[in-house]
Amino acid sequence: MNKLAAKAASALCTLGLSMALATSVYAAVDRDAIIERIKPHGNICVEGDETCGTGAPAVAASAGAAARSGEEVYNRFCTACHATGLLDSPKFGSGAMSARADEKGLDGLLASSISGINAMPPKGTCNDCSDEELEATIQYMIDND
Numbered sequence: 001m002n003k004l005a006a007k008a009a010s011a012l013c014t015l016g017l018s019m020a021l022a023t024s025v026y027a028a029v030d031r032d033a034i035i036e037r038i039k040p041h042g043n044i045c046v047e048g049d050e051t052c053g054t055g056a057p058a059v060a061a062s063a064g065a066a067a068r069s070g071e072e073v074y075n076r077f078c079t080a081c082h083a084t085g086l087l088d089s090p091k092f093g094s095g096a097m098s099a100r101a102d103e104k105g106l107d108g109l110l111a112s113s114i115s116g117i118n119a120m121p122p123k124g125t126c127n128d129c130s131d132e133e134l135e136a137t138i139q140y141m142i143d144n145d
């Protein structure tokens with residue numbers, strides 16, 4: 001090997017080594033940066049949610065937001081099942097909800113809507129609905145039954 005070739009080989013070696021080092025340093029920095037970027041910005045705990053960790057401030061459901069009408073909530077959340085009677089839900093406009101209201105009363109229907117009943121998920125999937133909004137929604141369903 002002549003002198004020039006030896007020099008070139010050693011330069012290449014140094015370059016390779018420093019690139020390997022630099023890559024691993026960057027990889028570590030990237031990972032931390034990513035973890036920092038994707039971590040939640042805070043913990044919001046909705047009042048009544050018992051799965052929340054301790055220490056997170058409780059925020060009243062729908063605090064600050066104007067209550068939605070029964071019609072709005074129905075069209076956004078409940079229609080998915082109740083419009084067609086999916087999963088044997090009381091079908092909108094069929095008289096089935098009124099029949100249940102006669103049997104259980106509005107309070108009874110509200111209670112089962114909040115907790116969920118059989119195939120119906122808690123709050124009918126409107127997780128940020130207040131009790132008042134749910135009640136207005138059930139009333140809307142009864143009024144249009």
Ligand code: HEC
Binds near residue numbers: 089117124125
């Ligand atoms: C994933 C489908 C689904 C969605 C979405 C849904 N429901 Fe239901 N709902 C059901 C089913 C199924 C039943 C019948 C449960 C039973 O009695 O077995 C039911 C029953 C009810 C009842 C009667 C409860 C009782 O005690 O007899 C009310 C009131 C009700 N739903 C209101 C709502 C409201 C209000 C919403 C929207 C905020 C909603 N549901 C969204 C499936 C759904």
